[in-house]
Amino acid sequence: MGGGHSHLEILRRHILKPHPGISLTLVSAASKHHYSGMVPGFLAGTYREAEIAFDLAALSASAGSRFLEGQAVSVDPTRRVVRMADGEEVGYDLVSFGVGSSTRGSSLPGVQEHAWTVKPIGRAVALRAALMELASRSGGEAARAVVVGSGAAGIEVACAAAAVFHRTGRSRELTIVGDGKEILEGYSPRMRRRAVRVLEAKQCSILLGARVAEVRPDSVRLSDGREIPSDLTVWLTGPAAYGLFEGSGLALDKRGYLLVDDALRSVSDGRVFGAGDCATLSSHPHTPKAGVYAVREGPVLWKSLVATVEETSLPRYVPQGDFLSILNTADGRALLRYRGIVSGSRWAWRLKDRIDRHFMRKYQTLEPEALLSPGSKRTSTAR
Ligand SMILES: Cc1cc2nc3c(=O)[nH]c(=O)nc-3n(C[C@H](O)[C@H](O)[C@H](O)COP(=O)(O)OP(=O)(O)OC[C@H]3O[C@@H](n4cnc5c(N)ncnc54)[C@H](O)[C@@H]3O)c2cc1C
Missing domain, CATH: 3.50.50.60 (FAD/NAD(P)-binding domain)
Structure with missing residues (x-):
């Protein structure tokens, strides 16, 4: 099965x-x-x-x-x-x-209807098409994308979205939302600092300690009442x-x-x-x-x-x-973590691609x- x-x-x-x-x-x-x-x-x-x-x-x-x-x-x-x-x-x-x-949390109001999940993983094909459509849409306003989930998959997908927007030249507001105190829980503080620097360089905002209450067609509503406008919401909250x-x-x-x-x-x-x-x-x-x-x-x-x-x-x-963990940052580099080693480099990306x-x-x-x-x-x- x-x-x-x-x-x-x-x-x-x-x-x-x-x-x-x-x-x-x-x-x-x-x-x-x-x-x-x-x-x-x-x-x-x-x-x-x-x-x-x-x-x-x-x-x-x-x-x-x-x-x-x-x-x-x-x-x-x-x-x-x-x-x-x-x-x-x-x-x-x-x-x-x-x-x-x-x-996790995929039965919350609006998640099934208005957010992209990638389980089963083949849904990524439709997500890629939606991302391309948003990035290529003409209009003066910035495209708004929210990734719910601040673990490894959330960070990789946010970096991938940033790369797509960068390539099409569409201005964007990209936000990662996590309900924990840190991104990449379970990773070392060094790896987390590296990841934060990478995300900041891509103008990706990180909102932590934030619990999502509902996903709406054009926004993500948090349990404290705040609302984040979103044209595309990706749900990557872990298994x-x-x-x-x-x-x-x-x-x-x-x-x-x-x-x-x-x-x-x-x-x-x-x-x-x-x-x-x-x-x-x-x-x-x-x-x-x-x-x-x-x-x-x-x-x-x-x-x-x-x-x-x-x-x-x-x-x-x-x-x-x-285990060796390598996160693709979608800029020809990757963030690698293995035992005490942390590296953000081109060779880490080449290694990941080869494996x-x-x-x-x-x-x-x-x-x-x-x-x-x-x-x-x-x-x-x-x-
Ligand atoms: C974006 C993303 C990136 C990831 N990157 C990494 C990574 O770099 N490294 C890593 O270690 N892990 C990564 N993971 C986690 C990894 O995908 C899972 O741990 C892994 O897929 C689990 O393998 P599996 O064999 O248990 O199930 P899967 O590989 O998910 O396979 C499940 C299979 O079962 C089928 N199926 C599902 N439900 C049913 C059903 N009810 N009846 C019949 N068939 C069904 C599916 O169609 C699929 O064929 C990532 C996850 C995501 C979402």
């Missing part, structure tokens, strides 16, 4: 070496998946959509698996079925959830659990994420697996909901599924303690001939 960062590796492994005991069905809300690490670059116009997207239907065909496009809405582990939004049921012997996460597991009887954490053991198996049902944002490790419950973890969990998940089918010993996943393109090549270059003859021998053709 879900064709995102954590499940791509399942498809890849099945393409490279199909397991004779596994008949795979991929169910995903969209037939394409977009790599979130490159989304800010896409919004800024650095990448084309084709460079950041995976064709799930094609990868699925390549893996000899069935592909169903649709949205899972609930799971019944006693009958071993997942219910879809259109009323259909998908049966399983084993099921793995990699459906990602929704966005929240989908309601998919509610009422299923499966063990969940307090936030509603599926609780899994070190083999990425539900702690309450050995036939249910979970990885990426939608799952919480019971042994490491504070692991960030970030793509780097979702990607690292993919190979463990595959081993775990195979071990369950073969009734051999299960793998054990231990999440890394820290991201390498990730895409790994999945985009999986044998296309297999699409024409699904029964043929499958090997990797990474170019």
Whole structure:
């Protein structure tokens, strides 16, 4: 369930070496998946959509698996079925959830109607079009854009918007709104200071300690009554659990994420697996909901599924303690943080671009001939 960062590796492994005991069905809300690490670059116009997207239907065909496009809405582990939004049921012997996460606060008044969210991440394509339309619109007045969310994604998207306005020459009022005391919570003060300097240089205002009460068609209203005019509002407030597991009887954490053991198996049902944002490790419950973890969990998940089918010993996943974080500032530079190192530089951007393109090549270059003859021998053709 879900064709995102954590499940791509399942498809890849099945393409490279199909397991004779596994008949795979991929169910995903969209037939394409977009790599979130490159989304800010896409919004800024650095990448084309084709460079950041995976064709799930094609990868699925390549893996000899069935592909169903649709949205899972609930799971019944006693009958071993997942219910879809259109009323259909998908049966399983084993099921793995990699459906990602929704966005915190997205049920607040007006968010669904008047703000752009990028979950599922493919919505970034429509957001890019809206941003271009606003930046190219003629008129004497400044374009007003508000990014709600002062974490890494909010800062990258604000920088991308600034780059688009800069390129079209349209004057703008750009604001980041956050409900915390600082931007980039969880990062070091040095990294935060750097990020503030970058945003100030782009004339992006930062409004902190501000709680949004409502998004209106042309403004963002705060809980203290203040109103920020906005022609385009982007909602990037961090992850929240989908309601998919509610009422299923499966063990969940307090936030509603599926609780899994070190083999990425539900702690309450050995036939249910979970990885990426939608799952919480019971042994490491504070692991960030970030793509780097979702990607690292993919190979463990595959081993775990195979071990369950073969009734051999299960793998054990231990999440890394820290990870390299590189924020694209959309000006040919990036802000890098790793352990004690902080750098805002061109080389950080080049490093990010190289890592991201390498990730895409790994999945985009999986044998296309297999699409024409699904029964043929499958090997990797990474170019
Ligand atoms: C703008 C932005 C930038 C980011 N940049 C980074 C970064 O640089 N580094 C980093 O580590 N993290 C980053 N993240 C976070 C990262 O995107 C997530 O942590 C990661 O995508 C989680 O992977 P996943 O496999 O759990 O889910 P996803 O990759 O989100 O995949 C979920 C999949 O499930 C499908 N799906 C969703 N709901 C259903 C349903 N009900 N039924 C069926 N299918 C469904 C979706 O269509 C999708 O295919 C960023 C997030 C955003 C919003």
